[in-house]
Amino acid sequence: MTPLNSAEAWARLAELKGWTLAADGKAIEKLFCFDDFSQAFAFMTRAAVAAEELDHHPDWSNAYNRVDVRLCTHSADLGRGGLTDLDFALAKAMDALM
Numbered sequence: 001m002t003p004l005n006s007a008e009a010w011a012r013l014a015e016l017k018g019w020t021l022a023a024d025g026k027a028i029e030k031l032f033c034f035d036d037f038s039q040a041f042a043f044m045t046r047a048a049v050a051a052e053e054l055d056h057h058p059d060w061s062n063a064y065n066r067v068d069v070r071l072c073t074h075s076a077d078l079g080r081g082g083l084t085d086l087d088f089a090l091a092k093a094m095d096a097l098m
Helices: 006-013 037-054 085-096
Strands: 028-033 059-063 066-071
Touching: 028 085, 037 059, 037 066, 037 085, 066 085
Parallel strands: none
Antiparallel strands: 028 066, 059 066
16 A cells, blocks of 8 residues: 655645644654543444444553544555554544544
């Protein structure tokens, strides 16, 4: 899978709210905050269904009411990783769950 070039990635990022480009330029990141652990875990459960439907899975972590998400396509650019349409599709799906 071919990664998006820098201009394409920035243009797609502008369509999202609260997502930032990772320092390495190969991923987008967002911190989702909730009232409590139960809400954070419920979000992760719904997001997991969206990820399965796209066959694209996030790198994420949960600490109490926070879910830190990093999206990149590990198989892009001959396994070196990068941003693809899948990352932005999953980001939009995750945002729609809020």
